[in-house]
Amino acid sequence: MVFKWFNRSKKDYPDFWIDYLEHFENFYKTPIHETRFVAFDTETTGFDRKKDRVLSVGAVAFTGKSIPVNKSLELYLEQDVFNPETVEIHELIKSSPVERISELEAIKIFLDYIKSSVLIAHHANFDRTMINEILSRHGLGHLKNRFIDTGTLFNKSKHIIYKENLKKHYSLDDLCLELNVPKVDRHTASGDALITAIVFLKTLSRLDKRKNLKWSYLLRT
Amino acid sequence: MKNSIAERVGDFLKRYPPFSLIKPKNLIVIATEVTIIYLEKGDTIFKKEEASHNCIYVVRDGAIGLHYEKGEVHEIMNIHDKGDVFGLQPLISNDPYQLTATANEESIVYAIPVAPFQSATDHSAKIQKYLITAFASNIYAPYTSEVADKIFVDYLPNRSEDIVNFQTANYTKNPITCGERSTLKTAAKKMCTHKIGCIIVVDSDNKPVGIITNSDIKNKIATGLFPIETSVKNIMSSPVITGKKGLTVADGQLQMIKNNIGHLCITKDGTVNSKLVGVLTHHDVLATLGNSPTVILKEIKRAKRTKKLRGARLKANSLLKRYLEQNIPISHIINVVSQINDAVSIRAIDLAINKMPSPPPVSFSWLALGSQGRKEQLLFTDQDNALVFDNVPENQYEDTQKYFLELARLVTKTLNKIGFEYCEADMMASNPEWCKSLSEWQNQFKDWILKPDEKAVLLSSIFFDYSFVYGNRELINKLTDTIYKTLGETTLFYKFLGSDAIKSPSPLGFFRQFLIEQDGEHKELFNIKSRAIMPLVDAARLLILSKQIRDVNNTSERFEKLAHLEPQNRELYESCSYAFKALTKFKTKQGLLNNNSGKLINLETLMKEEKLKLRRCFKPIQEIQEVLKIRFDLKNFM
Structure with missing residues (x-):
C-alpha cells in the first residue's frame, strides 16, 4: 500500500497508462490456450531506434486458435521523419491517402488494445524497442507485457538432433517456408502481424504435442 | 478504419464460388466478419449431433475430412481442399450437424458468420440457385455431402461401397x-x-x-x-x-x-x-469399386493427382482391416501393404519430377528408412526417407543439391497430403542433411560406424534399415558396399548398437507384471512399440549386420535368415520371428481400433487371453538379449 502511494506521488501518469498497468495481475494462473495473445508488427522509417519513427502498426489478437478479422488493429502514424531509403519496401509514402493519427493517439489505442496480453513479434526486440521509444518520448514507462519472439520459439521446436546447427536468425520468410505459411501481404504491418500469428500457432502446436506445455518453457528466451 | 487483412481475405474468397458471384462491396463486409481458425491434424471443427454453429466454413489451406459416424461405422464421406465450402447446415435449418468435420492435415479455415453472408446473398437468385443445385445435383460432390442425408432422408450411406456406387464414373x-x-x-x-x-x-x-x-x-x-x-x-x-x-x-x-x-x-x-x-x-x-491389391496398385500407377493417390491409399487401409479380420498371415499382409506404400512413393516421385522445371541433372535414388525401409509399415506413420544423388564436381554440388531438395520438398508434401505425416525429427530427404551425394553419404556412414556416439546410435536405428524405392539402384549398391567394408574394420560400433538393443529389458517385471509407463501423459499405458517390438527389431538389425547379410530388411525375415545360418539357435530365432509377427499384428489391430498408431495399449481393455498371448511373446525378447550380451561382450561395456 505504501508503495503504491509512493509511486503515484512520484509522477502523475495519465489515466490510460494507469488503466494499462492494472491489467497485469494473476498472470500465470491462466492456461495458455485461454490466454489472449497479440501478434504485432511495426513498419518504421529505418532501424535506428533514436532517429527513426514508427509509420504503422498492425496487430491481431487471438485466444486459442481462432483469429477474428474484425478485431484486428491497423494504425497509420503522422510522422515528420522521412527516410527515402526505406520507402520502397514499406510502400508507405508520406502522402498516401490513409487516415493518419498522432503518435500519442496511436500509443493510447495500442495500449488499450494489447492490455496485458502476451505480445508476439518476429525479431521482437526491435518492435519492443520502437514502442518503448514512443512511450519514453511521451514520458511514460516501458511496456510491461511478456514477449515471445517467433524466431526463438521456432528454435525450441526443432528436434534435438539438429540443435547444434540451427540458424541463429530465421527471417520471417524462412519460417513461412519451413512451416508452409502463405506469404500474403508481406512487408505491411498487418500482413506481417497475421503471418506472425499463424507462424506462432503452428510452432506452438509442434511444441505442444503432449498437451502439457508450461508458461516457464514458452517464455524462456 | 482500414482493415487490410479483411481485404486479403476477400481477395482469397472471390476466387471461389459462391463468393465469386458476390459483389465486391458486399464481399468485403463478409470478409471483415471472418474468423481465421488454425487446426492441427485431427482437430475437430464440428461433431455429428452438435448444434449447428452460426457460421459456414471455407478451407483456406490444408484439407478437412467429413466423417459419417454411427456406432461402429466410421466412414470418410469427403475431403475438402482449398477453396471448398463446407458445414452449410445452418443455411438450411437449425438442425444439428449430420457429419463430423476434422482436419485431415494441418489446416487453416475461415469461419463466415451466417447473418452477414445471408444479407449479402439473399437477394441474389444466382447464388441461391448455385447453393441449391450444389446440394441437390450430386451427392458426392463437394459442398453437399454433409446435407445429403438431409435431402435424401431415406438414403443413409453406411458402407463405403454404397457411396462409391453413386460416384461419377471416371472414364x-x-x-x-x-x-x-x-x-x-x-x-x-x-x-x-x-x-x-x-x-x-x-x-x-x-x-x-x-x-x-x-x-x-x-x-x-x-x-x-x-x-x-x-x-x-x-x-x-x-x-x-x-x-x-x-x-x-x-x-x-x-x-x-x-x-x-x-x-x-x-x-x-x-x-x-x-x-x-x-x-x-x-x-x-x-x-x-475395387479393393483388391492389384486394382489398388494399378490405380496408384495411373494416378495423376495427389487426391487420387490419397483415395487409393485409403482403400488400402480398408483392405488391411479386412485381411486382419480374415486372419490372413501377417507376413503376407505386410508384403501387400509395403508394395502399396512403395508404389505410392514411386508415383509421388514421378509426379514431382514432372512438376520440376527440368529433368534431374544426375541420377539419384530415393530411400525409405525406418519402418518403411524394413517393410513393416502397416498403418500410416511418419515418413522417414533420404535421397542419394550421383557424385558431381565440387562447383556443381550446391546447385545439384538445391535441385534435389526442391524435388524432395514436393514429394514429402505430396506424401503428407496422402496421410504420411512429416517426420517429427525431420528425417526426410527435404532436409539438406539427408539429401546428399553418394560420396557424402559414404563418409556419413563411415563416420557413424567408426566414431559411434549416442547420436550415431540414435540415427542408426533409422538409417541402417534403408531400402531402395526409386531411381538408380547402383548408387545404393555402392553405398552398401562401403558400409559393409567399414563394418569389417571395427567391433566398437556393434557394442554401441548392442548396448542400445538391451537397454529396455524384458517387458515383464519382478512379479510377472507388465511394465507400464511410470509418468508423463501415457501413465499406466503399456508401450508395445518401445518395450516389445523395438528390442526385437534392434536385435535383428545388429545380428544381421554382424553377419554381413545384405538386402534382408524385414525383422521377421531377418530372424528366419539367422535361423538358417545358425542351426544351433534355430529355435530361438524362429520364436523371435513369430513373436515379432504376433506383436505387429496386435499393434495394428489396436491401431485400427483406436485410429492411431496403436503403440500404446491400455491393459485394462485387454482380455485375459490376449494378455497371456502377449506375455508369451516376451520370453524370446529376454533370451535374445542374453545372446547379444554374450556375443558382443556387453557385460563390461557401457
Missing part, C-alpha cells in the same frame, strides 16, 4: 479412334503404339460406329476368317453401347453386365448420334 477421356475406312492393320498398329486393348471406329463427325477389341482380332483375324488388310468395318462390333457423361459407376457396371461387354462409349448426349467423348472400361469400374 478415359480422348480415347484412341480410327476412321471407318482404315484397314485393320493400321488400327492394330495404333493399338500397339498406344498399348491399349480396344479402339473405337468413328465416322467423319467423330460419332462412334463400332469398336474393335483384342478378342475381335483373335477371333476374326488370327483364325483366318478375314485377311489383315481387311477394312475395320468387317471386324468391328456394331452398334456400340453408349452412356452419358456424368454416368455413375453403378449405372456403368449395370450396362456392362446387361450387354455382356467390357467397354462403354461415352458420348455427348449419351446416344450413338453424338460425338464421342470417352470410353469407360471394365477396369475403370473395378478401379473405383
